[in-house]
Amino acid sequence: MSLVISAANLDLTFETNDGPVHALKDVNLEINKGDFVSFIGPSGCGKTTFLRCIAGLETPTSGEISVNGMTPDEARRARAYGYVFQAAGLYPWRTIGGNIRLPLEIMGFDKADQAERVSRVLELVDLAGFEKKFPWQLSGGMQQRASIARALAFDADILLMDEPFGALDEIVRDHLNEQLLQLWARTEKTIGFVTHSIPEAVYLSTKIVVMSPRPGRISDVIDSPLPKERPLDIRDSPEFIEIAHRVRDGLRAGHSDD
Amino acid sequence: MTFKGIFPALTVVGFILAVWTLAVIPMNAHLTADQAQRDDMIITPEAPRERQEISGLGLALKNPAIIPLTYVQQRPRLPSPHQVAYEMYDTIFTKAPTSRKSLVYHAWVTLSATLLGFVIGTTLGVLLAVGIVYNRTMDKSVMPWAITSQTIPILALAPMVIVMLGAIGIQGLLPKSIISAYLSFFPVVVGMVKGLRSPDGMQLDLLRTYSASANQGFWKLRLPASMPYLFTSLKIGISAALVGAIVGELPTGARAGFGARMLVGDQYGQPMVTWAALFAAAITAAMLVAILSLMERRTLARMGMGAAA
Numbered sequence: 001m002s003l004v005i006s007a008a009n010l011d012l013t014f015e016t017n018d019g020p021v022h023a024l025k026d027v028n029l030e031i032n033k034g035d036f037v038s039f040i041g042p043s044g045c046g047k048t049t050f051l052r053c054i055a056g057l058e059t060p061t062s063g064e065i066s067v068n069g070m071t072p073d074e075a076r077r078a079r080a081y082g083y084v085f086q087a088a089g090l091y092p093w094r095t096i097g098g099n100i101r102l103p104l105e106i107m108g109f110d111k112a113d114q115a116e117r118v119s120r121v122l123e124l125v126d127l128a129g130f131e132k133k134f135p136w137q138l139s140g141g142m143q144q145r146a147s148i149a150r151a152l153a154f155d156a157d158i159l160l161m162d163e164p165f166g167a168l169d170e171i172v173r174d175h176l177n178e179q180l181l182q183l184w185a186r187t188e189k190t191i192g193f194v195t196h197s198i199p200e201a202v203y204l205s206t207k208i209v210v211m212s213p214r215p216g217r218i219s220d221v222i223d224s225p226l227p228k229e230r231p232l233d234i235r236d237s238p239e240f241i242e243i244a245h246r247v248r249d250g251l252r253a254g255h256s257d258d
Numbered sequence: 259m260t261f262k263g264i265f266p267a268l269t270v271v272g273f274i275l276a277v278w279t280l281a282v283i284p285m286n287a288h289l290t291a292d293q294a295q296r297d298d299m300i301i302t303p304e305a306p307r308e309r310q311e312i313s314g315l316g317l318a319l320k321n322p323a324i325i326p327l328t329y330v331q332q333r334p335r336l337p338s339p340h341q342v343a344y345e346m347y348d349t350i351f352t353k354a355p356t357s358r359k360s361l362v363y364h365a366w367v368t369l370s371a372t373l374l375g376f377v378i379g380t381t382l383g384v385l386l387a388v389g390i391v392y393n394r395t396m397d398k399s400v401m402p403w404a405i406t407s408q409t410i411p412i413l414a415l416a417p418m419v420i421v422m423l424g425a426i427g428i429q430g431l432l433p434k435s436i437i438s439a440y441l442s443f444f445p446v447v448v449g450m451v452k453g454l455r456s457p458d459g460m461q462l463d464l465l466r467t468y469s470a471s472a473n474q475g476f477w478k479l480r481l482p483a484s485m486p487y488l489f490t491s492l493k494i495g496i497s498a499a500l501v502g503a504i505v506g507e508l509p510t511g512a513r514a515g516f517g518a519r520m521l522v523g524d525q526y527g528q529p530m531v532t533w534a535a536l537f538a539a540a541i542t543a544a545m546l547v548a549i550l551s552l553m554e555r556r557t558l559a560r561m562g563m564g565a566a567a
Contacts (some may be wrong), residue, residue, distance in 0.1 A: 030295035058465055076469055081465040085460050093482045093561035102478065104469045 004158065004190045005031040005054055010063035012049060022215035023049045029209065029218065033157070036184055038201035039209045040247060046216020047194045047209075050158050054192060055083055067158070079107060081158035082151030086166055088143035090135040090150075096122070097131035100150045101244040107154055123178055124183060141172040145179075145237070152187070160192045165200070174232060177203055198251075200224075202243045203235060210250035220250035231238045275339055285336035286328040290495030291317055293331070294324050328389060330384045337530050345530040346537060358514070361538050367515040368503050369517065371431050375438020376499040382439060383446025386565075390447070391454040391480070392472070401451070408444050411501065412437065417509035434506035441502040442495035449491030486559065489554035505541060507543025516542075 056072035067075035507517025523532030
């Protein structure tokens with residue numbers, strides 16, 4: 001297995017008007033190719049900040065971080081990852097197809113290639129036939145799927161997702177989780193996934209990173225023994241419940257010492 | 259405007275017409291009484307000096323016979339709606355559009371200055387807004403001056419601009435257009451700065467993850483996001499531009515344009531001419547705004563943002 005993302009002794013302090021905020025402290029983590037890694041923790045634990053560090057959207061104060069053997073900034077410029085935000089953030093003046101074409105236009109793919117890629121990723125997220133619709137004509141879950149398609153369109157090996165299903169209701173979320181697993185199995189991407197839902201983290205991940213706040217740090221890393229093939233009812237299995245327990249314990253431990 | 263929207267608007271127009279029609283009687287009562295007395299009618303009170311003591315309404319009630327005459331005065335203080343309507347009909351439809359007597363001719367003179375000024379003002383406004391959004395120094399320095407510029411009464415500034423440009427040999431269309439531009443650039447600056455800054459942090463971060471250039475960020479995100487703001491600004495800007503062109507015609511004794519007609523009507527005691535020019539200017543402004551509204555609806559609908567309009 002090859003190492004895709006590695007962080008060593010990562011520290012990040014934000015200077016705010018109320019004084020410095022220690023967002024990340026001594027974070028060490030290694031992510032291998034093909035891993036599905038969830039970051040879970042209460043708000044303020046730095047899970048989103050860490051994801052943004054990987055993406056090169058934040059710069060750590062000290063420590064080492066590499067993505068595909070490059071600095072995150074270089075990796076960002078090499079378009080090493082696709083990023084999915086909390087909200088779909090589709091441009092309202094572009095059709096679904098137009099939104100997915102956006103990164104392709106920016107990255108200079110030729111027209112025929114763009115069209116081929118758009119229809120391929122729409123297929124992948126089960127939105128074939130919606131290419132000419134505008135975002136407001138789609139439900140919230142469909143919009144989020146379109147934003148995942150947008151992140152997949154340029155074939156980056158890494159997919160970074162920041163609470164992508166946080167705003168959706170539970171039934172839609174279950175459905176999307178299932179689809180995401182299928183998509184991950186088909187594309188063999190490395191996925192970093194921020195969530196604050198324990199079942200979601202356990203259901204999706206091969207590696208669960210439990211984080212705790214003030215200062216934001218990693219309190220536990222759990223390698224999931226669950227098989228790669230995961231029907232939804234795996235959530236009732238004893239193994240699943242055991243991992244969920246361990247995650248909950250990790251979260252509680254993080255809470256008790258502040 | 260939707261079909262349903264027409265009825266409330268017409269109700270307001272009807273109300274204004276009714277008030278106007280009634281106001282003609284007291285406004286013109288005194289001069290009508292004077293004229294009627296010269297034409298051997300019996301007017302009470304008989305002495306003109308005594309008549310000055312009572313109100314127009316009182317005078318009309320004492321002499322009901324003069325009431326119909328208040329509507330047909332040659333040089334009324336307040337012309338009646340039908341007199342203004344006739345003057346407009348006469349000067350718009352029965353005179354050749356190239357004749358100086360035609361209101362269409364004067365409309366074109368003012369409109370051409372308005373449109374040139376609007377184009378200059380809009381271009382300037384958009385360029386300034388782009389500068390303000392992309393350049394910290396311009397952000398700090400330009401906006402306060404743009405706001406200050408609008409606190410100077412245009413009536414005080416217009417003659418100076420016209421006279422100074424005249425002194426260096428620039429006359430005719432351009433000085434008026436500059437005043438139009440001066441009034442119309444401001445709403446465009448304010449609207450476009452707001453529009454170009456309307457994308458949120460997430461949308462900007464998204465472009466960073468694609469390592470998009472500043473140029474791509476402008477054309478693919480900031481500019482399209484600012485379109486609804488731009489059209490709102492343009493509608494305010496074009497009516498301001500028309501006002502600017504008219505104001506530019508007032509102080510210099512311009513011989514053509516709505517401003518010139520208003521001034522001529524005033525100075526030569528032809529109130530119908532003034533009022534006709536006033537209404538023609540209002541109708542012109544309404545048509546300009548309507549054209550922009552139509553363009554707005556078309557553009558935003560094509561951009562999938564019809565609901566935002």
